[in-house]
Amino acid sequence: MKSIAELEEKLSRPSAALIEDLSRITGDIIILGVGGKMGPSLAKMLLRAIEAAKLNKKVIGVSRFSDARAKADLQDHGLQCISADLLDDKALQALPDVENVIYMAGRKFGTSGNAHSTWAMNTYLPGRVAEKFQNSRMVIFSSGNIYPYVHYGSGGATENTPPEPLGEYAQSCLGRERIFEYYSHRYGIPMLIYRLNYAIDLRYGNLLEIGKMVFEGHPIDLRSGHMNVIWQGDANEIAIRSLLHTSSPPRLLNVTGPETISIRQLAEIFGNIFGNEPVFQNEPEPYVLLNNASQCHRLFGYPGTSLLEMVEMTADWIRHDGEILNKPTHFQEREGKY
Numbered sequence: 001m002k003s004i005a006e007l008e009e010k011l012s013r014p015s016a017a018l019i020e021d022l023s024r025i026t027g028d029i030i031i032l033g034v035g036g037k038m039g040p041s042l043a044k045m046l047l048r049a050i051e052a053a054k055l056n057k058k059v060i061g062v063s064r065f066s067d068a069r070a071k072a073d074l075q076d077h078g079l080q081c082i083s084a085d086l087l088d089d090k091a092l093q094a095l096p097d098v099e100n101v102i103y104m105a106g107r108k109f110g111t112s113g114n115a116h117s118t119w120a121m122n123t124y125l126p127g128r129v130a131e132k133f134q135n136s137r138m139v140i141f142s143s144g145n146i147y148p149y150v151h152y153g154s155g156g157a158t159e160n161t162p163p164e165p166l167g168e169y170a171q172s173c174l175g176r177e178r179i180f181e182y183y184s185h186r187y188g189i190p191m192l193i194y195r196l197n198y199a200i201d202l203r204y205g206n207l208l209e210i211g212k213m214v215f216e217g218h219p220i221d222l223r224s225g226h227m228n229v230i231w232q233g234d235a236n237e238i239a240i241r242s243l244l245h246t247s248s249p250p251r252l253l254n255v256t257g258p259e260t261i262s263i264r265q266l267a268e269i270f271g272n273i274f275g276n277e278p279v280f281q282n283e284p285e286p287y288v289l290l291n292n293a294s295q296c297h298r299l300f301g302y303p304g305t306s307l308l309e310m311v312e313m314t315a316d317w318i319r320h321d322g323e324i325l326n327k328p329t330h331f332q333e334r335e336g337k338y
Contacts, residue, residue, distance in 0.1 A: 001313050002320045007202055011041040011233045014049035015304060021241045022049045027099025028058040029243075032086060032129065033141075035063030037327060038199060039104050040074060042236040047078045049240070062086065062095060086125055092132055100243050101138040103129060106176070108143075108169055115168045123175035130183030137190040137246045139239055140180050144197025144228075144254065145170040149287040152226040152260060156292035159195075159252040181250055190246035197228050197256045197291040199235040200310065202317040204325040210263060211314050214270040214278045225263050225284025228256035228291055231305035238300050245299060253299075254291040259307055266311070273315045 001007060014022075034043055043061050050057050060080045065071040071081050084091040086105055107121040126140075147157035148164035165171045177193050184191045200207050206229055213220050238255050245251055267278035 001202065001316060002322065004323060007322075008041065008044070011201055011236075012044035012048055013233065014045050014052060015237060017301070018045070018237050018241060019049050019053045021244055022046075022057075023053050023055060025100060025243050028060065029100040029102065030060040030062065030095070030098040031102045031104060032062050033103065033105030034061030034074070034079070034081075035065055035067070035070060036104055036106075037201075037204060037325070038232055038236060039063070040070060041201070041232060042102070042104075042239060043074055043079050044077050045233065045236055046240055051078075060096065060098060086129070087120065089128060092128055095132065097133070097135065099136055101129075101133050101136045102141075102239060102243075103138055103180075104141045105129075106141065106173075115172075118169060119172050119175070122172035123179055126176050126179040127183065130180055130187070130189060134183065134187040134189055137243060138180070138192075139242045139246065140177070140191055140193045140250070141239070142177055142193050142195045143170065143173045144195050144256065144289065144291040146174045146177065146195065147289065147291065150290055151286055152284070152288055152290065154290070156228065156256075156260060156290035157254070158292045159254055159295060177250075184248045184250050188248045190248050191250035192242045192246045193250045193252050194239055194242060195252065195254045195291065196230075196235060197254070197289070198230070199232045200229050200314075201232040202314055203323055204327045205229065205232075207266070207310055207314045208318070208324065209328065210267055211270045211311075211318050214267050214276055215274050215318050217276065217279060219279040219281045220263065220267050221282055222264060222280050222284050223282045224288050226288050226290060227261050227263060228259070228293075229261065229307070229310065230255065230257040230293075230303055231310055234303035234305055237304075238296060241300060253296055254293045255296050256291045256293045257303055257307060258293065258297060260290055261307065269308075269311055270315060273312070274319070 062082045065083045107118045146163045146165045165174045271278045
């Protein structure tokens with residue numbers, strides 16, 4: 001895979017299971033925060049699935065749309081775009097009432113030194129959104145960062161693991177969940193809280209960062225020596241299909257791939273592909289941020305894109321100098337400072 005067009009096609013390709021499930025979801029769909037890393041490909045996948053299922057269903061995407069080209073691209077694919085700052089209450093209240101909400105709005109990077117903006121986006125806004133869409137069903141994007149670090153041999157934190165967020169970003173993510181949970185109880189809003197850990201495409205993500213370090217000969221810090229990943233297309237499909245699994249009180253769902261990945265072993269695989277010897281520093285700590293997504297896999301099956309396929313595509317992308325987004329994951333951060 002060498003072009004953005006090929007990548008976008010794969011990221012937005014709907015599965016037969018998604019097309020079938022979409023026919024069971026009644027009503028139109030609004031995506032709040034569609035302009036982020038995952039939103040555009042989620043919207044395109046949704047639109048392709050609607051077309052394949054021959055459904056009469058509108059999809060609306062809301063974002064500030066600071067990139068006019070990105071907005072035009074989504075409109076060309078059939079998305080009804082609304083430019084709005086969700087923190088502007090007048091703009092929020094002016095949005096159409098829609099039966100299904102996929103909530104992707106949030107703030108992560110830049111939290112250190114600007115925590116007030118993160119808390120406003122991640123905890124104040126959810127209350128306003130829940131009031132506005134109290135008659136809808138909602139899938140709420142959250143983060144696996146709300147969990148404590150667990151032993152790398154534990155299999156990862158499950159939905160029953162008590163939250164123990166480290167740092168203000170993770171704390172604000174738990175705050176987002178609690179505010180939505182409150183309104184779910186208050187109004188009976190069916191919700192699913194979608195705890196993601198970590199999605200990748202070829203332009204950003206843990207695999208890209210590790211692969212580039214091997215390719216360029218930079219040392220890899222092994223202190224956070226294990227991780228989870230999932231292909232962004234698979235993660236987006238799960239988010240859409242999760243509209244069929246909402247409840248009040250909210251259902252919790254960890255979303256990631258099935259493997260606990262050794263970063264050392266991953267780097268060595270990249271090294272074999274590139275013909276480079278990886279450079280390591282430090283030793284793995286026994287406790288890391290890991291999620292167990294067994295419940296997700298029971299509901300939706302295993303992700304369609306395997307780890308080795310992701311590695312091979314990422315290596316090919318790096319070798320061909322593919323476009324890269326300047327959005328580092330900070331997956332090696334161990335103090336919760338983003």
